[in-house]
Amino acid sequence: MIWSIKDIDELLQKHIAYRESCLNLIASENYSSPTVRNYLTSDFGNRYGCYVTLKPEEREYRGNKFIHEFEIATQKLVGEVFKATYVDLRPIGGHMAGVATVLGLLSPGDLVFEIHLKDWGHGLVGPMRTVSHFNQTIRVDSIPFDEDRMVDLDNLLKMIHEQKPKMIIFGGSGMLFPEPIKEVKAIAQQEGIILAHDSSHVTGLIAGGVFPNPLDEGVDVMFGSTHKSFPGPQGGFIASRNLELFEKIGNTLASALVTSHHLNRLPALAVAMLEMKKFGRAYGEQVIKNSKALGKAMEECGFKVVGARKGYSETHLILVDVREFGGGKKVSLQLEEANILCSDDFGQLDNEIRIGTAEVTRRGMKEAEMKQIAELIKRVIIDKEDIAGVAKDVSNYARMYLGCEYSL
Numbered sequence: 001m002i003w004s005i006k007d008i009d010e011l012l013q014k015h016i017a018y019r020e021s022c023l024n025l026i027a028s029e030n031y032s033s034p035t036v037r038n039y040l041t042s043d044f045g046n047r048y049g050c051y052v053t054l055k056p057e058e059r060e061y062r063g064n065k066f067i068h069e070f071e072i073a074t075q076k077l078v079g080e081v082f083k084a085t086y087v088d089l090r091p092i093g094g095h096m097a098g099v100a101t102v103l104g105l106l107s108p109g110d111l112v113f114e115i116h117l118k119d120w121g122h123g124l125v126g127p128m129r130t131v132s133h134f135n136q137t138i139r140v141d142s143i144p145f146d147e148d149r150m151v152d153l154d155n156l157l158k159m160i161h162e163q164k165p166k167m168i169i170f171g172g173s174g175m176l177f178p179e180p181i182k183e184v185k186a187i188a189q190q191e192g193i194i195l196a197h198d199s200s201h202v203t204g205l206i207a208g209g210v211f212p213n214p215l216d217e218g219v220d221v222m223f224g225s226t227h228k229s230f231p232g233p234q235g236g237f238i239a240s241r242n243l244e245l246f247e248k249i250g251n252t253l254a255s256a257l258v259t260s261h262h263l264n265r266l267p268a269l270a271v272a273m274l275e276m277k278k279f280g281r282a283y284g285e286q287v288i289k290n291s292k293a294l295g296k297a298m299e300e301c302g303f304k305v306v307g308a309r310k311g312y313s314e315t316h317l318i319l320v321d322v323r324e325f326g327g328g329k330k331v332s333l334q335l336e337e338a339n340i341l342c343s344d345d346f347g348q349l350d351n352e353i354r355i356g357t358a359e360v361t362r363r364g365m366k367e368a369e370m371k372q373i374a375e376l377i378k379r380v381i382i383d384k385e386d387i388a389g390v391a392k393d394v395s396n397y398a399r400m401y402l403g404c405e406y407s408l
Helices: 005-020 034-041 065-082 094-105 132-137 153-163 181-191 203-207 243-253 265-300 328-337 358-362 367-381 387-398
Strands: 086-088 111-114 139-142 167-170 194-198 221-225 236-240 317-321 352-356
Touching: 034 265, 065 086, 065 203, 065 236, 065 265, 086 243, 094 167, 094 194, 094 221, 094 236, 094 243, 111 153, 153 181, 167 181, 181 194, 203 265, 221 243, 236 243, 265 317, 265 358, 265 367, 328 352, 328 367, 328 387, 367 387
Parallel strands: 111 139, 111 167, 167 194, 194 221
Antiparallel strands: 086 236, 221 236, 317 352
């Protein structure tokens, strides 16, 4: 129970001490620098940023002239980093940015192709259809994948010819390798198909120039979050080079989905963008090196790593098939007991765990440390050592890496 400031401080300190004793391998999380975190406390957090119109300078809300100036400058900075002509920072999360994209660009009865949850998709349109109105107006089918978790291009092209979707949404939460956007672009243009990319997981790698920029590859709209491989504050964005589509999405986003858009995150986001401009390539390259090294080390320890034939990963994560050890939920819970944090596959097939390298990379770990991490996981899952003993070793190891590299 919280009765006082002391109670709040004690609970927060417990959380900080706990997390500092853990190896955080959750691919949807990252460690923001102290500088980024400090900027979350600005006076912007007490202000109400009017949401109407795409242009901040035209929004009618009193006392916001410098907030408008700051938002415009941050839009330009984000556009520079992601090579986008138009940027909207009003989504307060990547999922909201995706919902606005779908609702803004589709008509009743349109068909969408997206990545299914069982293939580590974000589950955008599928879950939207649990709302009866959307279930009656939006149709959805799943992008096919092969055994290496790469898009099955031949089958996807066949589906496009046969079903004529209105929109294809690439990008997911288990993305190991770049997708065949260029190969799909020609038929998309011919058939009038909108290509979108949910970049939430790879925004940091795109910013660093180590993962293909979806806008360069040919997508019409890129949307995502700013707190996964991108080490910024929690929030979302929409980016495009197509003004017509951008305006449709923006007019749907606000005021139907967003009113106040949590202005306190904008200064922190700007700092994180500056960090990526300066350190993004070095950071991104090390993230991918660490993913490959961890995949190799996990395989050498006796685990089945998805995509091993293709080099394990070209992103910030690896996927490990753990069916022989009881499934993803069981394994992830055992690892959590040992202070090793990762994700299971959210109650879908329960086949895999997802392991991310973004935060441990920011903390200063490199390829040699990935071998140590794989060995610690092996001690829990394969060797079945006493979990309390492994947890103690993990805590001691994690506390050796409490810095924050690639930061201002």
